Amino acid sequence: MISPFPKSASAAGEGHIVVKLLPHDVSALESITYQYPLKLISPTVKATQQSVVVFLLSYGGGLVGGDQVNLKIDIQPFARLSVVTQGHTKIFKPAIPGTITRQKLSVNIQDGAALCLLPDPVQPFEGSLYEQAQIFHLNGSASLCLLDWVTHGRAARGENWDLLKWTGRNEIWFRNQTTGLKDRLLVRDTVLLDGTSESPHPMSLQETMHGHAIFGTLILRGPLTRSLGEFFLAEFSALPRIGARDFRTAAEKEEGAERSPLESWRMGRIQQEIQDGLLWSAANVRSCVVIKFGAATVEAGRNWIGSMLAQEASLQRNFGEDALLCVR
């Protein structure tokens, strides 16, 4: 029987995905290789799909101490790739103290090509040591949608930011091949969480997180994510002012009760944000839109980002429904 899985690469934890564009604007895999503990699965290509979907998995559903994952992705001109996961990426406590678990992702997106990376959040367990670096090189009018989020651990076991160390770095570089100039750093977003006893901070890591169970960053760049970025910026400026009071009478409120579907959706979402202790902000940084959010529960964070992406709907159109599997 022919194995349904792609063939393996040689080094442990190494993986490489190459996506190309077939005639009739269909994106397809040119090659896909991987090695334990990394596992990559891509469903069969359908002629109607907007992007290639690859599932990024690890054996046993998590990474143990000392695991090193090193994934390279090349997306050729005008091809589109969506990367998703199947459940949280669990980071276990290392068996030998001090062993760091690492994941590195290097992505090169050619002119006109696009990547939609919407994985499940990373879940660092108690005592885990983890470093993650995701480096993206965007050529010309390449597009990127990147979600990076981290949770407080296994809530069912009472964990609440009990990890030892967490480092998550995202870098977006602009590469200009025609001029041959040096790559330009557009955004560097790094989160450093230190729960070790050497941390000079007088408060525990849990206290510094101020009741948030999840923190996330969404980074958008390029023509395929432009409308989504504008949507986030518009919604951010439409948020009610903190500390403002409503001086309208009940009758006046009735008068203004006729709302467009977008307005009623926004009203409901804002109510939910207040209920879930969800805080978010959006900013335009050097041609990228960066959205940061935190919520009191993991589900609240997932529902919020899912509802924002579904309402705007350009990701479904550009990458297909499967690209949003992890945020539904």
Added chain:
Amino acid sequence: MSSQVRVEVNDGDAAELEAEIADLEARLQFAKERLSRPSPAPAPTAASKHNTLSKSPTPPTSSHHFLLLLSDSALPLGSFAFSSGLESYLAHQRSSARRTGQQSRPSFTADFLPLSLSSYASTTLPFVLAAHRDPTAVADLDDQLDAAVICTVGRRASIAQGRALLGIWERSFVSLSSSASVAGTAAATGAAEEVLKPFSALLRSTGSSSSSLSTLISTSSSSPAITEPQLPPPTAYVFLLSHAKALVSAAVRASLFGPYQAQRVLASPETQALITAFVAREWDTPPEDTGQSVPVMDLWIGRHEMLYSRIFNS
């Protein structure tokens, strides 16, 4: 008068080179000392304490003089207009207390001050140290820092204060550097001048280039006299202390407490220990490894724009 001194400097190219060599040797010596000494701020031993006490009082160096100027609250940077997220923090604590029904009073000393110092140190202090160690890299460091400030409000605040500082340097310090060179720091002042002049020209010409406070404060603190190899620890300390002072003064303006309590917070051993510990934490952090150690700080600062009433710009 200053033009006369300038001529002198130009004539004394050899002297300038010699001074530069002396400076480089001093920096090499300092780097070697740092390599052989694992902890950045070793506690003085009893013997060395005794030694310093028995010595006759030495006048503070010129670099101390400029560090004191840079840490002065009268330095016209407009710092009083910025609260670095304090105002937003207070508003969010109030609304979160309303939501959960808990009477959790926002605490400045036990909560916001350590959070803000940690966040400021982890995101910007390595840039200050790097710019201090190599002033010629200031434009590149500033570009990197600009890419890492992911927050409209924070970016605006940093750029406004950075430009104000560059203005002070241009209008007040640079004219002094030629006379300072008489005192034997020609190489250092020359270097800083050579770095900052094109940088400010670049800023003028493009109008889009950023100039963040932190990279500039270190360059200008190194500009008057870089010759003291012991300089970096005080610069890093002054940088974080100035942040603490700005926060405390914002707290007074926001009516959290009065001016006496403010001084008590600044003078407390806890605040001193915090600053020392954060300087030590970031001492060897390369600028590319900086990051946010308090993620919620990004949310508070980013959401400052959403406050209904504001007395600060950040």
